[in-house]
Amino acid sequence: IPFPLSLGNKYYISSFPPRFHPPPTVPPTPISTLSMDHTTPQTPVTPSSALLSSLHLDPFLHLSLLHLKKNLIHSPKSTPHTVESIKSAMLELGLTPKIRNLAYSLSCSEKDRKSTPEILQVEQARDDWKQSIYDELLSVCSERGVSIIGPDSAQNKKIRYIFDSEDLFDAIKRIPCSSNMNASLCHNYGLIKLRLSTPDHSALRTKFSELHPCNRQYGMDETFLGSSKFIQHRQEVGVKVLQESYVPISRQYARYGIPAGLRPEIYRVCLNLPRRIGAKEGEYYNSLREKAKNMRYNVVDELFEMDSQTIISNSMSFFPFLENITNVVLAFSRDSWVVQNSTYTAHESIKYEMSDGSTTSIPSSGVQPFKGFVNYIAPLSLVYEDEERIYFTFRGMYSRLWCKLNVISSDSGTLIHLCKTFEDLLLSWDPALFMHLLSVNVAPLSIAFTWIHLAFTNVLETEQLLLLWDRLVGYDDLLLLPVLSAAIFTFRSETLMCTSSAQEVKDILDNNSGRRLKVMPILQAALFGECFK
Numbered sequence: 001i002p003f004p005l006s007l008g009n010k011y012y013i014s015s016f017p018p019r020f021h022p023p024p025t026v027p028p029t030p031i032s033t034l035s036m037d038h039t040t041p042q043t044p045v046t047p048s049s050a051l052l053s054s055l056h057l058d059p060f061l062h063l064s065l066l067h068l069k070k071n072l073i074h075s076p077k078s079t080p081h082t083v084e085s086i087k088s089a090m091l092e093l094g095l096t097p098k099i100r101n102l103a104y105s106l107s108c109s110e111k112d113r114k115s116t117p118e119i120l121q122v123e124q125a126r127d128d129w130k131q132s133i134y135d136e137l138l139s140v141c142s143e144r145g146v147s148i149i150g151p152d153s154a155q156n157k158k159i160r161y162i163f164d165s166e167d168l169f170d171a172i173k174r175i176p177c178s179s180n181m182n183a184s185l186c187h188n189y190g191l192i193k194l195r196l197s198t199p200d201h202s203a204l205r206t207k208f209s210e211l212h213p214c215n216r217q218y219g220m221d222e223t224f225l226g227s228s229k230f231i232q233h234r235q236e237v238g239v240k241v242l243q244e245s246y247v248p249i250s251r252q253y254a255r256y257g258i259p260a261g262l263r264p265e266i267y268r269v270c271l272n273l274p275r276r277i278g279a280k281e282g283e284y285y286n287s288l289r290e291k292a293k294n295m296r297y298n299v300v301d302e303l304f305e306m307d308s309q310t311i312i313s314n315s316m317s318f319f320p321f322l323e324n325i326t327n328v329v330l331a332f333s334r335d336s337w338v339v340q341n342s343t344y345t346a347h348e349s350i351k352y353e354m355s356d357g358s359t360t361s362i363p364s365s366g367v368q369p370f371k372g373f374v375n376y377i378a379p380l381s382l383v384y385e386d387e388e389r390i391y392f393t394f395r396g397m398y399s400r401l402w403c404k405l406n407v408i409s410s411d412s413g414t415l416i417h418l419c420k421t422f423e424d425l426l427l428s429w430d431p432a433l434f435m436h437l438l439s440v441n442v443a444p445l446s447i448a449f450t451w452i453h454l455a456f457t458n459v460l461e462t463e464q465l466l467l468l469w470d471r472l473v474g475y476d477d478l479l480l481l482p483v484l485s486a487a488i489f490t491f492r493s494e495t496l497m498c499t500s501s502a503q504e505v506k507d508i509l510d511n512n513s514g515r516r517l518k519v520m521p522i523l524q525a526a527l528f529g530e531c532f533k
Contacts, residue, residue, distance in 0.1 A: 097245040101272050105247070119194065119410045125175045126408040129168075130348040133368050136162045137299060137350065146298045148352055148362055159302055164371035165450045172408060172416055173445075189434060190423035191445045196410060198421040201428065204483060205527055210255040211471070213524050218257025219467035220520040231259070238262040245269050254474030257467055257520070264383055264393075270473045271396035277388050285388045288331035297333065297362050303369035304329045311374055317462050321381035328377055328391045332365055335395065339366030342399040344414065346406035367398075367406075372450075375457035376402050379465055397473070404478060405453050413478055418452050419445055422482035426489055429526075433493045442505045448485040455481060461515050468519045480523065487526035488517065 141148055144157055177193040199207065211217070222231050234256075241253045242265050250269040258266050265275045274281075292301070308326040312318045318325065332338065339345055339361075347368040349361035367373075377394050384390045404414045411417065426444055427434045437444050451459055455478075456468060471480055489496070492508060499505050 101245070101247045105272055121175050121177075122194070122408060122410045122416065125171060129171045129408050132171075133162060134348050134350065137368060140299050144299065148298060148300075148350055149295060149354075149360075159299070159306060161303065161306075161371045162368060165453045168370075168406075168415075168453065169446070169449045172419065175408075175416075188423075189427060189438065190420070191443050192416060192420040192423060194410060194416065194420065196417055196420045197412075198417070198424045199479065201425075201527075204479070207477075207479070208471075208475070208483075208523075208527055210252075211520075211523055212528055215256065217520050217524075218259060219464075219470070220257075220518070220524075234259055235262070238266065242266065242269065242275060245275055247272050251474045251476060254470050256474075258470045260466075263466065263470070264389065267383070267393050267473060268389075268396075270476075271393065271400065273392060273396055277386070277392070281392055282388050285331060285391050288334045288391075289327060291334040292327075292330040300333060300363050300369055301330060304333060304373070307369060307371060307374050311372065312378060315378070318378045318381060321378070324387050324390065325374055325377050325381055327387055328394065329374055331387075331391055332395065332398075333363035333367070333369075334365070336361070336364045338395060338399060339364070342366075342403040344403045344407040344409060346403055372454050372458065375454050379457065379462055379469070382462055383466070400476065401472060401478060402455065405455065415453065418478055418482045419449065421479065422448055422452065422485050425482060425486040429486060430490050430493050433489065433496055436497055436499075437505060440499060440502055440505060442502045444489060447506065447509050448482075448489070451485050451488075452481045456484065459515075460517060460519065464517060464519045471523075483526060484519065484523060487522045490526065491522060 137148075140159065140162065144159065173191040175192075175194065177195070216230055218234055221227055222234075238253060238259060239262070241250055242262065244250075247269060250266055254266055254270055268275055305326055308322060308329060312322045312325055339349070345366050347366060349363060349366050349368075351359055352362050353359050376398065377390065380390045380394055384393065405418075407414055409416065423445055434444060455472070456465055460468065468480065468484070472478060488509070495508055496505060499508065
């Protein structure tokens with residue numbers, strides 16, 4: 001039954017899907033500033049004071065508000081101003097979306113501020129992991145006989161990766177159970193020994209209620225016969241969502257899947273970026289490219305370039321965009337915004353003293369190169385035509401989402417918590433399969449870890465991958481990664497139960513077999529199928 005969907009002061013008719021929820025009451029994960037050198041506590045900032053300071057820090061917004069005030073005061077129809085008159089003036093100047101998104105972002109930051117302390121064992125493991133990467137980078141420089149900055153005299157020598165997903169997995173699975181817990185309580189069948197609170201099936205159903213089969217989904221329903229009206233409707237609603245450019249509404253829309261033609265702008269709005277690339281963004285990106293040209297990070301740049309060559313060159317979908325992807329990743333390594341605005345800092349930069357006495361961080365982004373990193377960038381080359389939009393969308397995704405997949409932390413939504421969620425779900429959904437895999441010396445997480453760590457970029461076809469990313473961006477949450485991972489194991493349970501060796505299990509779950517997977521049917525069956533209750 002059609003019903004009015006309120007977007008700002010307008011009402012739009014929506015019959016697909018039959019249920020369109022209001023903006024979420026639980027805000028998404030904030031973008032907080034973390035600095036490894038920061039030791040002094042900051043004075044608490046209230047949303048109102050932060051909003052006022054942000055208005056003054058943004059020259060465009062500040063000047064626009066002054067212009068608004070001047071027009072209202074000196075207007076020939078100067079009367080006591082109503083809310084509607086002010087609102088219409090703000091709409092005329094294009095201020096409403098920006099102020100609303102700023103206020104929403106600040107309110108999310110305030111509510112989601114972390115209050116629980118880190119587990120001691122996890123904190124120690126994170127420090128050891130950062131130090132090991134730091135030492136490994138210096139070791140590679142020493143092996144090649146080059147400085148971290150300057151001309152590379154060893155370009156023809158072979159170079160090895162600093163680390164990959166397997167190294168990160170080894171570091172995580174070595175984390176012991178908390179020392180203040182009884183040893184018997186720490187025992188479990190999975191590789192994550194920490195006792196973390198993970199969502200059960202009922203909680204997942206509630207959280208991802210928009211994915212229920214009663215709601216029509218882009219990524220599944222548009223393939224059915226006679227679906228032209230549904231496709232047209234999704235396009236029309238998407239255009240109206242973009243006209244509002246309000247983050248919560250855009251994320252709500254993304255949860256049902258995004259048509260390919262609207263995906264570029266919807267992604268940007270969901271990440272609280274302007275719908276279209278502006279002159280300032282273009283200039284900023286060009287300045288990063290100039291930095292990459294004028295100052296080379298010897299080993300760091302070479303590792304990023306090797307990752308691009310190795311992964312992108314072997315892909316039929318992405319190899320035409322090899323140069324663009326390489327330029328984006330090198331620009332990313334020069335961007336200090338990343339370390340200042342990412343939810344988590346995953347690695348430690350090397351402090352290098354320049355000839356003029358100044359100190360610089362290498363890489364400036366605080367993200368060290370590892371095998372598979374460009375997988376986070378490559379799919380966006382099929383969404384955007386130009387490097388600038390690829391760059392800023394990827395940067396927004398990394399600062400909000402992908403950084404959580406590369407940090408060792410016990411926080412909800414980070415890599416360890418997602419791995420624990422996968423193990424708990426699989427053990428709950430199919431305990432017989434879980435125990436059988438252990439009997440043939442295969443820990444399920446040892447296979448699913450790279451799926452989760454690389455956000456399924458190494459498993460799914462690009463079309464299906466982007467449909468999954470639509471929901472990740474829409475929920476501003478990564479919990480669907482372990483849900484999909486556990487669902488894949490469960491749907492291949494019958495075949496896996498017939499295996500008698502680790503190699504047979506790996507052959508069945510080989511990454512190439514994932515190219516035939518359809519994301520939405522699997523997620524819907526896993527979350528709302530009767531056999532999973």
